[in-house]
Structure formats: C-alpha cells, structure tokens
C-alpha cells in the first residue's frame with residue numbers, strides 16, 4: 393500500500409473540528425483503516441488531541457483502527473440472528489481464529505466484526521464473508537465455510 397499524502401488528503405478541508413468525520417471517512421477509504429500515523433496527522437491538522445479523535449471515531453462503528461484482513465467476516469447480531477445463535481457463531485470465530493470482534497488475524501487473512509441486521513432476517517442466523525452471504529448457519533457449517541477462505 394502506498395503511503396498516504398496527507399497534504400493532498402486535507403486540501404478540501406479548512407481544518408475545523410467539523411472536518412473530523414469527513415476526514416476520517418476519506419482516510420479510511422484510502423487506507424482501509426485509521427492508522428496511528430493517520431491519527432497523528434489528523435491531530436496536527438485539526439489541532440485536536442489523538443484521544444479526542446479516537447473518542448469520536450470509536451463512537452461510530454464504521455471506523456476501524458486495525459488494518460483490514462484479506463477476508464472480512466461479519467456476524468449478524470441483529471435481533472433475529474442473535475436469537476438464533478449469533479453469539480455462538482461469534483464465539484466460534486473467536487476460538488477458531490483467535491481474534492475478538494474488531495480485530496484482524498496476525499497473518500492478515502481475516503478480520504472479524506459483529507454487525508447489526510444484514511437485511512435478510514428470514515434466513516437467520518446470517519454470516520457475511522466478503523460479498524458472500526451464508527444463511528441458517530450453525531457452528532459446524534461456519535467452521536467448514538471458514539476453511540474455504542484459508
């Protein structure tokens with residue numbers, strides 16, 4: 393990944409506090425996440441502390457602070473999926489890959505997130521890996537599916 397040109401990234405912004413969210417979005421679009429270096433640069437540009445930036449960004453689930461994996465696992469924790477075993481599926485991913493929600497495996501193969509409704513509740517519980525949707529998943533099926541992405 394090429395390093396980010398922060399001067400170019402900030403050109404459309406005045407450097408006010410209200411620029412924070414759009415700058416974070418633009419940064420994540422370019423880098424795939426909000427890196428420690430990006431946080432420092434944004435802090436300098438907006439004259440906000442890194443803690444303030446982290447505080448705001450962590451409020452929004454769209455922002456991530458770890459590099460994305462090559463495969464992105466989303467376990468639906470909306471009501472229908474939660475009732476039908478979403479939590480057990482989360483624990484399966486945690487046990488099998490050794491990561492918690494919001495983390496990426498050390499080999500960068502997978503990242504893992506708990507998400508709200510994926511919009512296909514009748515098929516609960518639902519897991520999304522990259523653009524693929526898997527429905528009516530149980531622990532055994534999930535373990536088999538994960539192997540396909542190894």
Ligand code: FES
Nearest residue numbers: 468470473510513
């Ligand atoms: S609650 Fe999981 S798809 Fe809607």
